[in-house]
Amino acid sequence: xxxxxxxxxxxxxxxxxxxxxxxxxxxxxxxxxxxxxxxxxxxxxxxxxxxxxxxxxxxxxxxxxxxxxxxxxxxxxxxxxxxxxxxxxxxxxxxxxxxxxxxxxxxxxxxxxxxxxxxxxxxxxxxxxxxxxxxxxxxxxxxxxxxxxxxxxxxxxxxxxxxxxxxxxxxxxxxxxxxxxxxxxxxxxxxxxxxxxxxxxxxxxxxxxxxxxxxxxxxxxx
Amino acid sequence: xxxxxxxxxxxxxxxxxxxxxxxxxxxxxxxxxxxxxxxxxxxxxxxxxxxxxxxxxxxxxxxxxxxxxxxxxxxxxxxxxxxxxxxxxxxxxxxxxxxxxxxxxxxxxxxxxxxxxxxxxxxxxxxxxxxxxxxxxxxxxxxxxxxxxxxxxxxxxxxxxxxxxxxxxxxxxxxxxxxxxxxxxxxxxxxxxxxxxxxxxxxxxxxxxxxxxxxxxxxxxxxxxxxxxxxxxxxxxxxxxxxxxxxxxxxxxxxxxxxxxxxxxxxxxxxxxxxxxxxxxxxxxxxxxxxxxxxxxxxxxxxxxxxxxxxxxxxxxxxxxxxxxxxxxxxxxxxxxxxxxxxxxxxxxxxxxxxxxxxxxxxxxxxxxxxxxxxxxxxxxxxxxxxxxxxxxxxxxxxxxxxxxxxxxxxxxxxxxxxxxxxxxxxxxxxxxxxxxxxxxxxxxxxxxxxxxxxxxxxxxxxxxxxxxxxxxxxxxxxxxxxxxxxxxxxxxxxxxxxxxxxxxxxxxxxxxxxxxxxxxxxxxxxxxxxxxxxxxxxxxxxxxxxxxxxxxxxxxxxxxxxxxxxxxxxxxxxxxxxxxxxxxxxxxxxxxxxxxxxxxxxxxxxxxxxxxxxxxxxxxxxxx
Numbered sequence: 001x002x003x004x005x006x007x008x009x010x011x012x013x014x015x016x017x018x019x020x021x022x023x024x025x026x027x028x029x030x031x032x033x034x035x036x037x038x039x040x041x042x043x044x045x046x047x048x049x050x051x052x053x054x055x056x057x058x059x060x061x062x063x064x065x066x067x068x069x070x071x072x073x074x075x076x077x078x079x080x081x082x083x084x085x086x087x088x089x090x091x092x093x094x095x096x097x098x099x100x101x102x103x104x105x106x107x108x109x110x111x112x113x114x115x116x117x118x119x120x121x122x123x124x125x126x127x128x129x130x131x132x133x134x135x136x137x138x139x140x141x142x143x144x145x146x147x148x149x150x151x152x153x154x155x156x157x158x159x160x161x162x163x164x165x166x167x168x169x170x171x172x173x174x175x176x177x178x179x180x181x182x183x184x185x186x187x188x189x190x191x192x193x194x195x196x197x198x199x200x201x202x203x204x205x206x207x208x209x210x211x212x213x214x215x216x217x218x219x220x221x222x
Numbered sequence: 223x224x225x226x227x228x229x230x231x232x233x234x235x236x237x238x239x240x241x242x243x244x245x246x247x248x249x250x251x252x253x254x255x256x257x258x259x260x261x262x263x264x265x266x267x268x269x270x271x272x273x274x275x276x277x278x279x280x281x282x283x284x285x286x287x288x289x290x291x292x293x294x295x296x297x298x299x300x301x302x303x304x305x306x307x308x309x310x311x312x313x314x315x316x317x318x319x320x321x322x323x324x325x326x327x328x329x330x331x332x333x334x335x336x337x338x339x340x341x342x343x344x345x346x347x348x349x350x351x352x353x354x355x356x357x358x359x360x361x362x363x364x365x366x367x368x369x370x371x372x373x374x375x376x377x378x379x380x381x382x383x384x385x386x387x388x389x390x391x392x393x394x395x396x397x398x399x400x401x402x403x404x405x406x407x408x409x410x411x412x413x414x415x416x417x418x419x420x421x422x423x424x425x426x427x428x429x430x431x432x433x434x435x436x437x438x439x440x441x442x443x444x445x446x447x448x449x450x451x452x453x454x455x456x457x458x459x460x461x462x463x464x465x466x467x468x469x470x471x472x473x474x475x476x477x478x479x480x481x482x483x484x485x486x487x488x489x490x491x492x493x494x495x496x497x498x499x500x501x502x503x504x505x506x507x508x509x510x511x512x513x514x515x516x517x518x519x520x521x522x523x524x525x526x527x528x529x530x531x532x533x534x535x536x537x538x539x540x541x542x543x544x545x546x547x548x549x550x551x552x553x554x555x556x557x558x559x560x561x562x563x564x565x566x567x568x569x570x571x572x573x574x575x576x577x578x579x580x581x582x583x584x585x586x587x588x589x590x591x592x593x594x595x596x597x598x599x600x601x602x603x604x605x606x607x608x609x610x611x612x613x614x615x616x617x618x619x620x621x622x623x624x625x626x627x628x629x630x631x632x633x634x635x636x637x638x639x640x641x642x643x644x645x646x647x648x649x650x651x652x653x654x655x656x657x658x659x660x661x662x663x664x665x666x667x668x669x670x671x672x673x674x675x676x677x678x679x680x681x682x683x684x685x686x687x688x689x690x691x692x693x694x695x696x697x698x699x700x701x702x703x704x705x706x707x708x709x710x711x712x713x714x715x716x717x718x719x720x721x722x723x724x725x726x727x728x729x730x731x732x733x734x735x736x737x738x739x740x741x742x743x744x745x746x747x748x749x750x751x752x753x754x755x756x757x758x759x760x761x762x763x764x765x766x767x768x769x770x771x772x773x774x775x776x777x778x779x780x781x782x783x784x785x786x787x788x789x790x791x792x793x794x795x796x797x798x799x800x801x802x803x804x805x806x807x808x809x810x811x812x813x814x815x816x817x818x819x820x821x822x823x824x825x826x827x828x829x830x831x832x833x834x835x836x837x838x839x840x841x842x843x844x845x846x847x
Contacts, residue, residue: 013242016230017472021237025472028244028524031555045556058231086524088472089242209231 001038002070003101004079005221007094010061014090019054025088026066032086035079038069052106052218053113053183056190060214065221067099067106112164112219113183115191118212121173122205130175134166136202137194143201145193159197162189175206183218223317224310229303237473238266239300241292241314244470245522247279248315249289256288256399258325259313263338264747266294270469271477273531274329274366274387280465281388288395291315291323295338295744296345298751304345311346320346324404325361325395328379330368333724334717334747336375339364340739343378350736352380352425357408361398369422370453370500371677371784374724376424377732381415383422384787385453385500386486388462390420416447420454423447427786429729435770437728437781452788455826459486459505466518470525479527479560480519484512484544488533489812489830491820492590493601493803494632496676497533500789502822504813505831509540513547520557528552529560536561536570537813539834545577563588564612566604571615584623584667585616591632592642598806599634601799606646613650614657622663624650630695631673631687633803640695643668644702651707661707668703669711670696672718676725678789680799683776686722688769689715716754720746722772723761728783731771733764792821 010022017025027047030037039045048069055061070079080096087093137143143160162182169176181189191213198204230236251257260278262269269275275292282290291313296304304310310319320326326348328339340350343362349355352362364375365383372382383390394415401411416423426447430438442449456462464483471478487504488497516528528548535541548559559577564570566587574585589609591597597604613624628643647668654664672692675684687695692715703710724731738760745751761768776782778797795818802809810816813832823829 013237013240014472016236016240018237021472021474024474024478025244027526028470031520031524031526032244032522034521039556058236086244088244088470089246210228212227212231 001101002073003099003103004068004070004074004076004096005099005106006066006068006080006083006096008061008064008066008087009092009094010055010064010090011092012060012090014088015060016058018057019051022055023051025091029083029086029088029091030068033082035068035082036070036072036074038071050105050107052110052221055215058213059191062214063094063217064215065106065110065218068096069101106221108185110184110218110221111182111186112180113215114178114180114217114219116214116216117177117179117191117195118214119175119177119195119206120210121170121175122207124172125170125175125205127168127170130168130170130177133198133202133204134168134177137198138163138166140197140201143194143197145197157187159189159193162187163194166194178216224312224319226309226317229300229307229309232303233300234297235266235473238294239296239314241317243472244524245467246315246469247283247289248291249283251289251316251318254287254289256285256325256395256403257323258282258288258290258327258395259320259323260290260292261320261326261328261339261342262292262294263328263335263342264295264331264745265297266471267473267475269294270471270473270475272329272331273481273483274331276465276468276481277463278327278387278391279469280467281391281463282395284463285392285395287399289315291318293320293342295335295342298745301341301345301744311342321348321360323360325363325398328362328364328366330364330366330372330375332747333368333374333721334752336368336724336735337738337743337746339375340378340735341744344739350739351377351732353377355380358405360404361408361411363394367496367500368725370496370787370789371725371727372422372424372787373429373729373783374727374731374735376729378735379424381412381421381423383454384420384451386456387454388456390418390454393418394421413444413446416444419452422451422787424729429783431730437783437785440781440783440786450786450788452825453500453790455503455790455828456486456505457828459483459507459831460511464515466515467522468519470523477529479529480516480523480525481529481531482512482516482519483507483532484530484535484538484541485532487830489537490534490603491601491799491809491811491818493599493680493799494590494629494673494676496679499678499791499820501533502790502820503826503828503830504537506538506540506833508833509544509547512544513551516548517551520552520555526556527558527560529562531562534563534565536563536565536567536573539813539832541573545573549577566608566612568611568615571612571619575615575619584625584665585613585621586625586627587612588627589646590627590629591635592628592639592644592646595806596632596635596639596642598808599803600632601803601809603808603811606649609646610649610653614653617654617657617659622654622659623665623667624654625667625669626650628668628670629673630670630699631692633673633681633684635687635695640698641702643670643699647703647708648705651705654707664707665709666707667709667711668699670699671713672715674718674722674725677782677784677787678791678796680796680803682726682782682796683778683780683800685775686719686772688773689719692718714749714752717746717749717752719768719772720754720757723768724771726771726774726783728771730764730766734760734766737763788825790820790822790825792825795820 037047
């Protein structure tokens with residue numbers, strides 16, 4: 001078995017795909033590319049590939065990763081080229097490289113995600129004012145969010161320890177934030193939760209629903 | 223181009239509205255003279271499951287002088303956002319407003335999408351009535367099965383295409399281009415279009431009514447248009463373009479697999495079935511062409527499943543040979559084969575067993591009626607023994623769930639026929655127990671739809687059961703099917719009632735549709751959107767009684783609203799079939815070699831194309847489904 005780590009981006013129309021849609025779309029692209037896919041066992045075999053972390057519907061990803069297993073060895077450049085040629089609009093492959101078959105799963109490795117969030121403020125502001133809102137949030141002892149499970153059970157959780165850094169710039173009413181948040185097995189902090197906390201607890205004059213979110217990186221990925 | 227980025231975060235499944243799928247065709251707007259858009263009057267997931275869309279998209283985009291894009295009915299949440307933001311209906315490929323195209327083509331797959339057509343025109347900013355549109359807006363055309371009674375839509379559509387579109391669409395586009403397209407002389411274009419076989423221009427026909435509300439006459443208002451417009455049929459299915467590079471949706475759609483059409487038409491002649499008439503005669507594709515197309519389709523799409531589609535794939539004369547060849551060819555790439563519909567017999571189940579390695583889904587059979595008497599009336603030549611041998615084979619092969627489709631309210635139905643449905647379902651359940659299907663998994667689902675009389679069938683003269691009767695019959699089945707292992711599904715009888723009123727409707731229903739759209743009717747096929755009260759109000763405003771359309775029993779002498787639309791079969795045949803139905807007499811399958819005399823072959827000057835006539839598994843007349 002040969003394992004490859006593929007760095008890809010999910011932008012434009014592909015940004016509106018759900019994770020399940022993305023899995024289906026990649027599987028079909030891999031089949032079109034005629035790659036020597038390794039399949040899972042069982043009655044309903046599927047090609048073996050795994051993503052680092054799912055992206056929610058509507059969130060774009062600039063540096064995303066998946067691990068793919070092949071039955072035959074392929075030069076990584078050829079793999080990247082063939083797969084890239086078969087992806088629909090908005091999905092592209094930046095590079096592929098081999099990883100040792102026994103290395104831990106991507107999902108188990110990734111701990112931090114960086115997001116860029118674009119917002120329209122209700123009033124013009126300066127960089128320093130925005131920095132003030134961000135400092136306010138970082139200075140809170142706890143940021144409690146309520147999450148509802150699929151079964152409707154509510155659970156509260158403090159996301160403050162999972163907010164590693166916040167920064168931002170403003171131009172007129174357009175604000176652009178960069179946030180580094182916890183992701184992976186230890187728990188996820190969602191950028192829209194951070195925006196909601198900035199609005200509700202620190203008075204940021206913006207509407208959380210209108211934020212455009214892009215994940216710009218996942219760390220650490222070797 | 224319309225801007226969507228600010229509204230997409232507010233709607234469910236935004237991928238419905240952004241396009242960008244694999245095999246999408248986006249042509250240069252300025253360089254392409256004829257700009258057309260295929261309009262599917264339902265959500266993306268339904269429209270993208272439709273083979274007809276893929277075929278027409280492929281045919282038009284193959285022309286260097288034309289482009290075809292797509293638009294679907296936005297779901298109610300998206301419609302609200304679009305109306306609020308002033309965004310008109312747009313096409314996915316270029317995101318240009320639909321009203322900027324030269325031609326908008328709607329597909330008419332079911333009557334319950336009619337309100338969506340009006341709503342889409344409204345969202346596009348195109349006046350609903352053809353007469354109000356003036357000459358320089360997009361040409362609005364429509365085709366598909368409901369074009370066989372297009373009259374309720376006659377006021378809104380410039381022209382209808384009757385029958386199969388692959389060839390006539392090119393003739394239509396050639397003419398449109400040659401007469402100056404959108405900016406040309408629209409009246410001149412329509413006059414010439416009406417002379418193309420299969421093109422029906424409703425404004426060239428005048429309908430008069432009798433005092434009792436019936437139709438007095440339907441006649442052309444010009445001498446140079448035909449009194450009856452007859453459907454188009456593709457002669458050689460092997461030779462027409464088939465989309466082996468179909469659009470591959472990224473969003474999960476209803477039928478999310480490759481579709482390979484193995485044949486068109488069905489020879490069985492079930493008397494309630496409109497598809498059995500309008501897709502006649504049967505034309506099979508050759509196994510060699512199918513194998514080649516299957517290979518290309520899988521290579522160009524990456525689907526892991528290929529569905530062999532047709533009205534009755536088990537009837538394809540070389541089905542065994544084809545299935546084995548495809549399993550050999552596609553199996554190594556882990557591509558599975560599926561059959562969408564099964565005949566009620568052990569052969570079909572055997573076929574399903576071979577193609578389906580995993581018994582994950584249930585098998586569906588359609589005995590349609592509960593007693594032999596009624597099955598003979600509808601010419602569904604299936605016997606109770608056929609059904610039991612089919613389900614027995616299925617349980618023996620590892621399936622634990624079967625679905626049985628029935629219809630209630632069929633002509634001549636009696637209490638015994640309802641009891642027959644209950645009896646059959648219980649026998650099937652007992653067979654499952656006898657075969658030791660685990661109790662917890664054994665499931666027999668009975669689905670009962672309500673009979674809707676359809677144009678061009680032997681039952682077109684028959685009334686629909688009243689709402690009260692249908693409700694009473696459903697209640698009886700619900701009562702009789704209460705048992706562990708039995709599940710009963712039924713359809714909202716009010717939806718079937720509306721469907722009947724529309725499917726047997728005449729031009730006067732245009733006023734009802736217009737009122738319904740204004741009242742907010744849309745997505746009537748979706749239970750969360752359907753409102754019978756709104757439709758009742760729409761009929762009331764138009765001064766019409768839906769019961770007059772659904773419950774009327776026509777005589778053979780009556781002029782039917784679709785009298786000027788030709789499906790190819792003769793009226794004499796339908797009358798004969800209706801009489802045979804009332805006498806409970808079967809009519810043979812035309813595959814058997816005995817011509818039932820439907821009149822279609824001489825009218826259209828062609829013949830059924832059956833490759834393996836007289837060989838293989840061609841069913842004998844007594845196993846007719």
